Amino acid sequence: MTDQRQTGGPKRKPTAFRLDDESVRLSDTLDAQPLASEALIQEQSDQFEEPRLPQEASTPKKAFGFGKWIAIGLGGLVSLAFGLAVDALIRDLFARTDWLGYLGLGLTAIAVIGIFGLVIREALSLARLGKIDHLRDGLKHAAEHDDTQDAHKHLKYLLMLYQDRPETARGRRDLEGHMREVIDGRDLVMLAERDLLAPLDLEARRIVMNSAKRVSIVTAVSPRALVDLLAVLFENMRIIRRLSALYGGRPGTLGFLRLAKHVATHLAVTGGMAAGDSLASQVLGHGLAARLSARLGEGVINGLLTARIGIAAIAVCRPSPFIATNGPTASDFMGELIKTAEKEERKAT
Known part of the structure; x- marks a missing residue:
């Protein structure tokens, strides 16, 4: 092997060396200088790293907020118009009489106090929902990384969340004992799921099942599509609100809208509506259609889709992810819905 030298160095005659020769030296830098009595082998990487643009080049610039200006302007005009009115x-x-004027002032003061109270309640509701989301993410992180300290921190807030709920007294007492004895973070989260959240999960399943049954029956016997749509919409809204209250959310109007958005996002991510429809189609195609009328079969499908929305609402409202179990699935509700549909079929005949 021939030696490598930089341009401009002292010229030497070509010389042959063996790789195991003591005078052969390896170098991974390009500016190393060989000695007179040695050969220098310089290694060059075959990989060439393309120059990268700064991150700002691919970050969209924030546009001027004309939409915000429009919203602020229109909101201000409406407020001024209402105030002047x-x-x-x-x-x-x-001008008519003094007592009517004072009555008007009193009613206005009551309305203003009510508006401020509503704003405060909505703000507290949104803050509570945000804490529940943070709690769920924290418990998930503690379980995935088996972080005992992180698990203790978030489980303490979970205990505070249910401290005014008498039905959770036994579960809170058991969990406090586990927190003194168990040292594994994942095991603590699983014990909290078993002892504290399991009774709430059972009640949540009942809520979803009852709503799915009502949707199934109403859409099966209702002669008009508008009634079906209103029944499904009402039950879905009722499920989200009841499940949030069950798990400690206490949503207001804005909080409910936020939960509904999260449920829709969860369904879009998990493909829940398509999964529920596929599951129902498979079961109906394997003999159920022969036992039920087309209307009752449609009611079962609507009930299953309602159950799937309830499952997504449980995942969104629950303050802890499912670690020890996989959580409820649409197939868990199918058997009961089919039994209910068959009873209605027998009553109709």
Whole structure:
């Protein structure tokens, strides 16, 4: 092997060396200088790293907030119009008689207090839902990484979340004992799921099952599609609100809208609606259609889709992810829905 030298160094005659010769030296830098009595072998990487642009080049710039300006302007105009209308009304009442004017002022004060109370309640509701989301993410991280300290921190808040719920007293007492004895973070989260959340999970399944049954029956016997749509919409809203209250969410109007958005997102990510429809189609295609009328079969499918929405709502409202179990599935509700549909079929005949 021939030696490698930089351009401009001292010229030497070509010389042959063996790789195991003591005068052969390896170098991974390009600026190393060989000695007069040695051969220098310089290694060059075959990989060439392309120059990268800064991250700002691919980050979209924030556009000027014309939409926000429009919203602020229109909101201000509506507020001014409403305020002027109330002011004109009170002036007219005082012009008629003083007691009507004072009555108008009192009613206005009650309305203002109610508005402030509503805003405060909605803010507290959103904050509580945000803490539940943070708690669920924290317990998931503690279970995945078996982090005992992180598990203790989030389980303490879980105990605080249910401290005013008498039905969770036994589970909280058991969990507090586990937190003093168990040192594995994942095991602590699983014990919390078994002792504290299991009774709530059982009640959540009942809520979803009852709503799915009602949807199944109503859509089977209702002669109009509009009634079916309203029944399904009402039951789905009722499921989300009841499950959130069960797990400690206490949603207001804005909190409910946020939960509904999260449920829809969860269904979109997991493909829940398509999965429920496929599952129902498979069962109906393997003999159920021969035992039930087309209307009752459609009711079973609607009930299954309602159950799937309830399952997504459980995953969104529950303050801890399912670690020890996989959670409820649509097939868990199918057998009971089929039995209910068969009873309705027998009653109809």
